[in-house]
Structure formats: C-alpha cells, structure tokens
Amino acid sequence: MKFPDDVADDVQMRLRRLEGQIRGLQRMLEEGQDCKAVVTQLAAAKAALDRVGYRLVAAGMRHCANLDDDPAAAADDTGLSVEELEKLFLRLS
Numbered sequence: 898m899k900f901p902d903d904v905a906d907d908v909q910m911r912l913r914r915l916e917g918q919i920r921g922l923q924r925m926l927e928e929g930q931d932c933k934a935v936v937t938q939l940a941a942a943k944a945a946l947d948r949v950g951y952r953l954v955a956a957g958m959r960h961c962a963n964l965d966d967d968p969a970a971a972a973d974d975t976g977l978s979v980e981e982l983e984k985l986f987l988r989l990s
Contacts, residue, residue: 900953900957901960904952904953908949908952911945911948911952914945915946915949918938918945919942922935922939947989950989954982954985954986
C-alpha cells in the first residue's frame with residue numbers, strides 16, 4: 898500500500914525530528930549527562946517512534962475503512978487485510 902502524500906510527508910518530518918533526538922542522545926552520553934536526563938530523552942524518543950508507527954497503521958486502517966465492506970477487496974487494494982492491520986497495530990503496543 899502506498900501512503901497518501903500528506904501521511905508520508907508527516908511521517909518523514911517526524912522521522913527527521915526523531916533522528917535529531919537520537920543524535921542528541923548520543924551527544925548526551927558522550928558529554929556524560931546524568932542518567933535521569935538521558936532516560937527522560939530516551940523515553941521521549943521512544944514515544945515519538947511509537948507515534949510514527951501509530952500514524953502509519955491508522956492511515957492504513959482509515960484507507961481500508963473507506964473501501965467496501967468486503968475484506969477481500971481491502972486486502973486486494975492495500976496488500977493487507979483488516980486482520981493483518983490489526984496485528985500490525987498490536988505489535989506497536
């Protein structure tokens with residue numbers, strides 16, 4: 898399934914921001930920042946990555962919801978069945 902341009906653009910922006918957060922974490926470790934600050938930033942980066950995954954899965958589910966109620970049609974159009982999308986979503990939690 899190809900994601901709509903607005904979703905792909907949003908995810909690309911989020912991933913670039915996340916890339917900066919990861920570089921910041923590396924810098925914090927190199928500079929010997931305290932454990933609490935590093936773990937706090939690590940948790941923020943993890944949450945940001947989770948939100949990227951949720952955004953992608955939600956876009957896929959929204960696309961499937963707009964198709965006919967025929968699950969086979971959804972699978973043919975997106976390459977994923979509704980059940981497969983649900984499994985992907987659950988992997989993120």
